[in-house]
Amino acid sequence: MAEAKEADRLPDHVDHYESSDQGDFNENEAPGDSHEKILIASDSYEDLNYDDIAVSSFGKPYSGSIIDIVRHNSCSDEKEADASSLNLINESSAESSNEDQNEGQVKDLSADKVPEDVGEGMKLEIRENEDFGPEWRQKKKHLFIFSSAGKPIYSRHGSEDKLVTIMGVMQALVSFVQVSGDNMRCIIAGDHKFIFLNRDQIVLVGVSSAGDSSTQIVLQLSYVYNQIISVLTYTSLHKIFKQRRNYDLRRLLSGAEKFIDNLVNMMDTEPGFLLGAIRCLPLDAPVREMIEQTIVLNAKVKDLVFAVMLANNQLISLVRMKKYFLSAMDLHLIINLVNASESFKTAESWTPICLPKFDSSGFLQAHISYLDENSQTCLLLLSVDREAFFTLSECKNKIQERLLKYNSLRAISDSLATTSYSIQQCGITDLRHFLYKSKSIAQYTSPELEAPYLTPADQERLFGLYHYLHHRIHSPARPLKILYYVGEQETLLGWMTQGFELYTVFGPLVTKTNAIHAINKLLRWIKKEEDQLFILNSVTF
């Protein structure tokens, strides 16, 4: 099990900043910082490169460094000088063009003949098929999954059966490059990025014209890959393809497509995936403590590894076995499972789930139930014992009883009713929205989306801005500590320290000084509210 890095930090009781709301916030006093490991921030974005995801727990290592090409529609005046590494296939090959040095030129398939032919080929296929008309082509994000034998497994838009030729072409590309001992990683074609993630037996291809960076797309692909592992386990995936290379994986994934659908949709709107962090349901500390104690008291049974309580994709509490930790990525998959399944609402369920970061080789058994009549609060008890259903069912009943008795479920639904908090509550003028992630606990907080981000289009644009800010700050070639960026409709300020990442969105007219004052004030506010916004104690059975 990977150990979370223990960042150096100051004790929580340093309170001297209270005196004034001016002056600099000591960046070492990250709000929501905790000595205790709550979640493993296993996939901190910096660590995400091909080597990491390919090697981490499975598969053979890939060589080469992280790719990074940047193209951003919304903020395109920025020169991407940091996009220095290769953008296409062979690190060594002369074929990889030099387009990355100046993104202005990247208006066409600039790499040499191989991708060009393919691009043509794809267009041809698309034109031939009525199902993939303009509407299909205009989708901002596509996801294709196929086996290394070229068998289609999944397509986000359109039926993968009808896309078999396109996937064939992609597979041909991948294996063509593989023959020379390299790996296909990325093709840039105009506004479109084609990102390839080639895992042992399956190839995932993300196509995006939404402006996310290549690394961000790789992150999304690895979430999807982990989702597949979560359904099948790595061991059985490996075994299946070892036995029959041309196995049609859709047989085994049938019914699980909706998890992938749901996951990619969530990734389009939910910043937690990008940040590798979980959002907690804001609750008064005593209420949360009470819930945690209830779980500890009533679910202290053998072989129970994790007890997770969720509501509306937010974490209410997490209780774990002493030796074991849950990684943020695995928790995202759990959240996705609950979010995508209506069937848990009808009855108690008992289902296998593999948590790839925890153990990619086997299943945990999950007892899943909703605790309230409105099916909002979901309790998952994850055990290694396949026979534990009735024991856990009893635990659940006791937990439910006690939570009802102490009105905790009421507190949860009250908190849910107010979705989140308003930006007004922070009391900072001109601050429109923010994301704050505490690194040590892998949790983040953000206010409700309010005007001017009420329509889906505006929210998408806001999300795009965060992607941009995130990308610039985490740019592998030139990571930034602070970025102040004046855009057309808003001003962005991002700040990354050892303890936290903060992304803020201001109105367009804010001055730099004001913005910096504002984030100092904001950090103080978050610090004040940290008990409510975050889970700071790691609770064990």
Added chain:
Amino acid sequence: MSTRTTKSLEGKVVVVGSQGVGKTSVVIRYVGGMFSKAVSPTIGASFFTYKFNLGNYRVKLQVWDTAGQERFRSMAPMYYRKANAAMLVYDITSSDSFYDIKDWVKELKNNVDTPLVLCLVGNKCDLEESRAVSKDEAEEYASSINSLFYETSALKNMGVDEAFLQVAKQMVHLYETNPNSGLNTMDLYMKSESTHSDDNNTDIKLDAKTSPNNSTSGSGCGC
């Protein structure tokens, strides 16, 4: 409700069959008395309990509604282990789903060593116009594997109650005639059951249940 003279019998029923044949709909029709158009595919298995009186017995059915998806197939033993009855559900409009039953029967016969009440259930019988599995064929098959047979419609509420009732009757019969039925372990449950009588919602439906007489549509051709 349960007097001391009434015996308590607890039976485990596993519901199996292909994806989308309506296993969950049948179970929800029986347990919850309703039909929802928006039943989403089961993940893993859902657990339901249902209690009712049958003659001298207070029967508690533990119903495991399993997922039909291929990937859960390997999990099935976990759910049918120690089962006393299996509902083999197929869709009368899909012959594939009917043929899949044969695999299930084989698997159950090989892996369950206690006597098992089988009940073949042809669901979606309201879709007569697109029928693909004839009643005769299914009936013949049912008798060849010594199984009960019912055609049901969870949508129109046809045959579901009868099927479960017959299964329960068979289990009682099994318990009374066969000392090694696997059901005699219920003595243990009897004691524990008296301590916590949860499931109050299922009790409510009891009255409707205790007078089962209306239909003989399905031909109980079991043993």
